[in-house]
Amino acid sequence: MARALYIHWPFCAKKCPYCDFNSHVRERVDMAAWRDALLADMRHEAKIAGGETLHSIFFGGGTPSLMPPKLVEALLQEAEALWGFDANIEITLEANPSSVEAANFSELAQAGVNRVSLGVQSLEDDTLQFLGRLHGADEALQAVETAQQNFDRVSIDLIYAHPGQSADQWTAELKRALALGTDHMSLYQLTIEPNTRFATDVRRGAFTPLDDDPAGDLYALTQEIMNAAGLPAYEISNHAKPGQESRHNLTYWRYQDYCGIGPGAHGRRGGVATERHKKPENYLTAVAEGAHGIKDQRALSVGEQASEALLMGLRLAEGVDLSEMEAQFGIATADLINADRLALHSDLRLLTCDGDRITVTPAGMPLLDALLGEIVADGLVTA
Structure with missing residues (x-):
C-alpha cells in the first residue's frame, strides 16, 4: 500500500x-537546526515504515509557507530518496495569502x-480583522491569482x-470565491475551541x-450553492x-497508513499510533537525544482501529463498506x-444503507458527531 x-x-x-492547532510564535527560528531535526525524524520513520512509494506529502502547520x-x-x-515517489504524487503546502509568502510561490x-x-x-x-488575520481581502485575491x-492545483479555505x-x-x-476558479474549497463553520482566545x-x-439553527441553515445553503457550482462535498467540510x-x-479518511513528522504530528502505520512532542524546543531536544521526535507510540487494538476507521470513513460522502471493514479487521x-x-436513523433519512455500504446523508452530516456516537457499536474500542 x-x-x-x-x-x-x-x-x-x-x-x-480561533486556532487550536499546534502553532507557535517565535522571534527567531534556527533553520539549520530544524532542517537537521526534520531530516533525522524522517529517516527514523523510513526505517520503520518500509520502502513503499509515497503517493502524497502534506506540509501543514503552523504556517509552512514561512519555511525557506x-x-x-x-x-x-x-x-x-527514502521512499520513492508515485508518478502522480500530490505534494501540498499550506500557505497564508500574505504578499511576503506569495513571493515564495515560484520557488x-x-x-x-x-x-x-x-x-x-x-x-x-471586517471579517478578516475579526478573525485576527494579517492579510486583507485584496491581498488574498492577489495570492490566489499568484x-x-x-x-497545478489550488485550494482555498473559508470560515x-x-x-x-x-x-x-x-x-x-x-x-465571489467560486468565481476565482479553484478546484477545491474547504469551508469550515466557525467553532469556538477550548483554550483559544475566542x-x-x-x-x-x-x-x-x-446560534446552532442559523449556522445549520448556512451549512445547508453551502451544500446547495456548491452542488450547483459542480463542487459537491466529498467530506463534511471539503468540496471539490x-x-x-x-x-x-x-x-486519513479512508484509514490508510501515513507517517507524521515534526512537532505534534500524529501518524498511523501498521496498526501503531505515533505522536511527536508538541513544543518545538522539546521536539528538538528529543531528536538530538534519540534521532526522532516521538513522544508516544502504541499498538492499537483491532477494535480501536475499526472504530477509528468508522469514525473517519463516515465523514466521507462515499461512506464505508462494512464487508470490506469486516475483512480488514476480522470483526463481524x-x-x-x-x-x-x-435502522432508526436510516428511517429518519439521516443515513442510507445500500447493501453493505453506509453513508451519511446531507441531512445527517450536520449531526455527524451525534450520529457516530449512536451507531458505532458499544465496546468496539476494546474489541
Whole structure:
C-alpha cells in the first residue's frame, strides 16, 4: 500500500484567536537546526515504515509557507530518496495569502510543491480583522491569482457562520470565491475551541457565537450553492470538482497508513499510533537525544482501529463498506455497528444503507458527531 507523509511546521507569524492547532510564535527560528531535526525524524520513520512509494506529502502547520523554499526542497529530496515517489504524487503546502509568502510561490513550485492550500478564510476585510488575520481581502485575491500561476492545483479555505453573518452575506461571499476558479474549497463553520482566545472572549461576553439553527441553515445553503457550482462535498467540510479531491486527506479518511513528522504530528502505520512532542524546543531536544521526535507510540487494538476507521470513513460522502471493514479487521458487522440505531436513523433519512455500504446523508452530516456516537457499536474500542 502506498503511503502518505505529513510534515508539521509549527511556527506562525501570529496566533489566530480561533486556532487550536499546534502553532507557535517565535522571534527567531534556527533553520539549520530544524532542517537537521526534520531530516533525522524522517529517516527514523523510513526505517520503520518500509520502502513503499509515497503517493502524497502534506506540509501543514503552523504556517509552512514561512519555511525557506530550500528547506522544503531538502525535505522532498530526502523523502524521495527514502521512499520513492508515485508518478502522480500530490505534494501540498499550506500557505497564508500574505504578499511576503506569495513571493515564495515560484520557488516552492520549483522545489516540487504542486498543490497549495491557501488560508484565505474570508473575502471581507471586517471579517478578516475579526478573525485576527494579517492579510486583507485584496491581498488574498492577489495570492490566489499568484498561486494559480505557479501550482497545478489550488485550494482555498473559508470560515463561515461567524457572529451576525446572514444568508445573503454568505451567498455573495461564496459566489465571489467560486468565481476565482479553484478546484477545491474547504469551508469550515466557525467553532469556538477550548483554550483559544475566542473561547476567552466568549466567556467574557466580548461576542456571542452564531446560534446552532442559523449556522445549520448556512451549512445547508453551502451544500446547495456548491452542488450547483459542480463542487459537491466529498467530506463534511471539503468540496471539490470530481477528480480534484485532496488525495492526502483521503488517506486519513479512508484509514490508510501515513507517517507524521515534526512537532505534534500524529501518524498511523501498521496498526501503531505515533505522536511527536508538541513544543518545538522539546521536539528538538528529543531528536538530538534519540534521532526522532516521538513522544508516544502504541499498538492499537483491532477494535480501536475499526472504530477509528468508522469514525473517519463516515465523514466521507462515499461512506464505508462494512464487508470490506469486516475483512480488514476480522470483526463481524454486528460487532461494528448498532443495527437498531442504524435502522432508526436510516428511517429518519439521516443515513442510507445500500447493501453493505453506509453513508451519511446531507441531512445527517450536520449531526455527524451525534450520529457516530449512536451507531458505532458499544465496546468496539476494546474489541
